[in-house]
Amino acid sequence: MVDLDRYLKPDQKYYTAIGLEGSANKLAVGIIRHFPGQLSESNRAEVLSNIRDTYITPPGEGFLPRDTARHHRNWVVRLIKRSILESKIDIDELDCICFTKGPGMGAPLQSVVIAARTLSQLWNVPLIGVNHCIGHIEMGREITGADNPVVLYVSGGNTQVIAYSEQRYRIFGETLDIAIGNCLDRFARTLKIPNDPSPGYNIEQLAKKGKNYVELPYTVKGMDMSMSGILAYIDNLANDLFNNKKNNKIVFNEDGSPKITVEDLCFSLQETLFAMLVEITERAMAHVGSQQVLIVGGVGCNERLQEMMKIMVLDRKGYIFATDERFCIDNGIMIAHAGLLEYRMLGEGFDLKDTVCTQRFRTDEVHVKWRD
Amino acid sequence: MSDTIIENAKSHLRNIQVTVVSQGAEAIIFQTTQHPYLPSSISTSSESLKFIIKYRPPKTYRHRTLDQQLTKHRTISEARILQKLTNIAEVNAPSLIAIDSRNGILWMEHIGYELANKDISSLKNWLWQFNHDESKALTNEVQDTLRAVGRQIGELHKNDLVHGDLTSSNIILSENSKAFLIDFGLSSQSTLNEDKAVDLYVLERAILSTHPLYSYEYNKWLLEGYSSVFSGKQETKLKEILRRYEDVRLRGRKRSMLG
Amino acid sequence: MTQIKFPQFPQFINIHRFTNVLNSSEIKENLIKGNKDYDFAFINTKLIFSQSQLYSAIYRSLLELNNNNLRTKNIHSEILFCLSPINNIMEALKNFGIQNSTFDFIVIKISDNLEIDYNLNIINGEEIKFEQINNELIKFVDLKKLYKIYKLGTFKEVLNNEDILLINQKIINSIQLRGQ
Numbered sequence: 001m002v003d004l005d006r007y008l009k010p011d012q013k014y015y016t017a018i019g020l021e022g023s024a025n026k027l028a029v030g031i032i033r034h035f036p037g038q039l040s041e042s043n044r045a046e047v048l049s050n051i052r053d054t055y056i057t058p059p060g061e062g063f064l065p066r067d068t069a070r071h072h073r074n075w076v077v078r079l080i081k082r083s084i085l086e087s088k089i090d091i092d093e094l095d096c097i098c099f100t101k102g103p104g105m106g107a108p109l110q111s112v113v114i115a116a117r118t119l120s121q122l123w124n125v126p127l128i129g130v131n132h133c134i135g136h137i138e139m140g141r142e143i144t145g146a147d148n149p150v151v152l153y154v155s156g157g158n159t160q161v162i163a164y165s166e167q168r169y170r171i172f173g174e175t176l177d178i179a180i181g182n183c184l185d186r187f188a189r190t191l192k193i194p195n196d197p198s199p200g201y202n203i204e205q206l207a208k209k210g211k212n213y214v215e216l217p218y219t220v221k222g223m224d225m226s227m228s229g230i231l232a233y234i235d236n237l238a239n240d241l242f243n244n245k246k247n248n249k250i251v252f253n254e255d256g257s258p259k260i261t262v263e264d265l266c267f268s269l270q271e272t273l274f275a276m277l278v279e280i281t282e283r284a285m286a287h288v289g290s291q292q293v294l295i296v297g298g299v300g301c302n303e304r305l306q307e308m309m310k311i312m313v314l315d316r317k318g319y320i321f322a323t324d325e326r327f328c329i330d331n332g333i334m335i336a337h338a339g340l341l342e343y344r345m346l347g348e349g350f351d352l353k354d355t356v357c358t359q360r361f362r363t364d365e366v367h368v369k370w371r372d
Numbered sequence: 373m374s375d376t377i378i379e380n381a382k383s384h385l386r387n388i389q390v391t392v393v394s395q396g397a398e399a400i401i402f403q404t405t406q407h408p409y410l411p412s413s414i415s416t417s418s419e420s421l422k423f424i425i426k427y428r429p430p431k432t433y434r435h436r437t438l439d440q441q442l443t444k445h446r447t448i449s450e451a452r453i454l455q456k457l458t459n460i461a462e463v464n465a466p467s468l469i470a471i472d473s474r475n476g477i478l479w480m481e482h483i484g485y486e487l488a489n490k491d492i493s494s495l496k497n498w499l500w501q502f503n504h505d506e507s508k509a510l511t512n513e514v515q516d517t518l519r520a521v522g523r524q525i526g527e528l529h530k531n532d533l534v535h536g537d538l539t540s541s542n543i544i545l546s547e548n549s550k551a552f553l554i555d556f557g558l559s560s561q562s563t564l565n566e567d568k569a570v571d572l573y574v575l576e577r578a579i580l581s582t583h584p585l586y587s588y589e590y591n592k593w594l595l596e597g598y599s600s601v602f603s604g605k606q607e608t609k610l611k612e613i614l615r616r617y618e619d620v621r622l623r624g625r626k627r628s629m630l631g
Numbered sequence: 632m633t634q635i636k637f638p639q640f641p642q643f644i645n646i647h648r649f650t651n652v653l654n655s656s657e658i659k660e661n662l663i664k665g666n667k668d669y670d671f672a673f674i675n676t677k678l679i680f681s682q683s684q685l686y687s688a689i690y691r692s693l694l695e696l697n698n699n700n701l702r703t704k705n706i707h708s709e710i711l712f713c714l715s716p717i718n719n720i721m722e723a724l725k726n727f728g729i730q731n732s733t734f735d736f737i738v739i740k741i742s743d744n745l746e747i748d749y750n751l752n753i754i755n756g757e758e759i760k761f762e763q764i765n766n767e768l769i770k771f772v773d774l775k776k777l778y779k780i781y782k783l784g785t786f787k788e789v790l791n792n793e794d795i796l797l798i799n800q801k802i803i804n805s806i807q808l809r810g811q
Contacts, residue, residue, distance in 0.1 A: 286396060315433075467803075
């Protein structure tokens with residue numbers, strides 16, 4: 001058992017941390033409380049505040065780093081103030097200020113880290129940089145109670161299958177090119193559907209109305225998968241549909257009427273991509289000998305994905321864990337939580353020079369000191 | 373899981389007595405003494421009275437059409453690899469007996485024999501016999517065997533085929549010490565050094581985890597055998613594969629994340 | 632006549648062997664016409680190299696039958712189609728079926744019944760024992776043609792045991808994988 005309280009001060013009743021997240025288009029702030037001792041069923045972390053503002057672009061457009069960073073700069077002070085009010089904490093109670101060090105988009109990450117550094121110097125509170133993926137994993141474990149699951153981390157920027165081993169979250173399978181959220185978002189742009197509340201959510205709703213399964217390439221390679229080929233293929237089908245390319249016999253009947261709808265395409269895309277995810281997750285489970293699966297990351301909110309994963313896991317007589325949109329979509333509380341775990345092991349914050357953020361930051365680079 | 377899937381399998385294998393050998397994420401391996409179309413008194417090869425049936429069960433989480441396509445496609449791909457290997461004299465692999473691609477069934481020759489402890493003669497189990505005795509673990513016989521295994525992998529790669537799941541359980545030794553590669557479910561044609569390097573790396577890690585004490589020698593001998601098949605003009609090809617192998621070892625797995 | 636049955640399928644496989652057949656052209660004509668009295672598989676012996684070749688083709692055709700996936704008119708034409716490495720029924724019939732000059736052939740009748748409820752009076756020839764053993768079958772084989780049809784590589788006139796095993800395996804591979 002790792003001692004999480006080696007730096008607990010004599011009269012300290014709890015730990016409190018604030019977390020700032022902005023690696024993509026969501027700016028989020030969270031405040032968390034840990035009580036001394038191991039985190040367990042009877043000693044759960046307390047969420048004091050968890051708020052977010054999403055930068056939403058018009059239909060057909062993706063979010064660019066510069067504009068996203070501007071959004072974050074505009075909202076960060078507001079959100080932090082609101083969060084502190086909501087949590088009812090005193091600033092002196094803060095043990096640390098946690099921020100997303102990476103991975104993510106450069107400019108947005110920068111905006112947030114500058115806010116973090118500023119607060120740290122203003123309030124004289126130590127800084128902790130957090131790996132975004134570790135944030136998702138640790139928050140997922142805490143909220144669901146899954147102690148040692150195979151983790152499927154699926155979001156706009158990441159697609160990985162992860163299992164814990166010897167103080168590292170090791171990557172067993174991953175995307176060979178783009179992330180699944182990115183694939184879905186880009187298809188949403190092709191379809192010019194709204195980005196509010198999120199493109200992935202809107203694809204999911206369209207998919208529910210899909211009836212015809214359209215055959216798409218299926219690209220699992222061992223423990224990994226690739227998606228750029230599928231995206232190119234389905235973009236092509238959609239464009240032929242919109243541009244009335246009647247000679248495409250997959251899209252149009254002999255008489256020129258369309259064989260498939262936009263809903264069918266969304267349905268088929270989900271069925272194919274999610275089947276691939278479930279397959280590589282199953283491979284990891286078999287390889288590692290695990291009976292638990294935890295899904296984290298924005299795409300984890302998708303009900304069809306959860307349903308498919310559940311079928312596979314139950315077939316193997318295992319257990320599936322997933323969180324709701326408060327925690328699977330990027331949030332500040334996960335940063336606060338993971339950051340606080342790290343802080344409890346370090347007893348101090350990062351040197352300012354170590355608070356540089358980084359676009360590339362692999363999950364397995366982090367030394368997970370707070371677990372055995 | 374097991375029971376319904378086995379019932380499913382049996383419905384496609386009516387009147388065939390099967391015993392389960394193993395269950396993976398993707399397929400179940402059965403063993404039987406019945407040949408699908410030859411009378412019991414006659415067999416094609418010298419001695420084999422046992423046959424392997426590989427069954428890919430339907431995956432209910434997948435859309436039915438996708439599932440049927442995948443099952444069929446993968447069964448056929450694997451059979452095609454076995455066909456290719458028949459035409460490569462230097463590589464030892466099981467022979468194809470029959471295929472029912474629609475139902476995900478592949479019948480193959482059974483390779484290997486029962487070791488003293490009743491386990492199948494996979495490289496993993498065979499080496500395990502000597503794990504606790506240094507005098508037996510590093511003999512000439514072990515060295516020759518590992519070199520032979522290395523040569524098999526070398527010949528496979530020389531023919532631009534990669535195994536895709538090269539653990540020490542997927543290498544079987546016959547009674548006359550021939551090394552066979554089995555389970556080509558993740559195999560493919562590839563000219564990429566990366567793919568060949570990953571094959572080697574997977575085997576290295578498998579040996580390291582099951583035989584940590586002697587893994588240095590074992591991997592050295594494997595590589596000796598592997599390298600020996602790339603002679604003359606092939607040496608540049610070998611160098612490139614080995615260089616890539618070093619890269620793969622250093623980074624452990626793959627590319628950096630894109631965030 | 633030899634009767635066999637594969638464990639997985641209910642059908643009975645009746646194998647007859649004929650020699651000195653005088654009316655091959657008449658049989659062929661009736662087959663083309665689709666005459667119901669000629670519902671058999673007529674296979675010339677020139678390309679039947681081994682028992683496993685023949686039986687693996689019958690196995691495949693029964694599999695397709697039981698999966699409701701026949702690619703040809705009936706089970707008998709399916710057997711001929713399965714023997715062929717080329718995905719073309721006309722080629723299969725041409726190479727493996729009977730021609731006007733065929734005097735030796737194998738006749739196969741797939742039946743749901745154990746009892747023989749048909750006759751082979753339409754054949755003007757001598758019924759002999761169907762020798763299942765490979766040594767016997769090989770006597771009638773046109774080896775060069777076999778090599779060509781199944782793409783077996785460099786022609787080798789004299790075959791040792793290893794050669795035979797390899798040829799057999801290549802043929803089985805072709806039969807099992809053709810058209811998949």
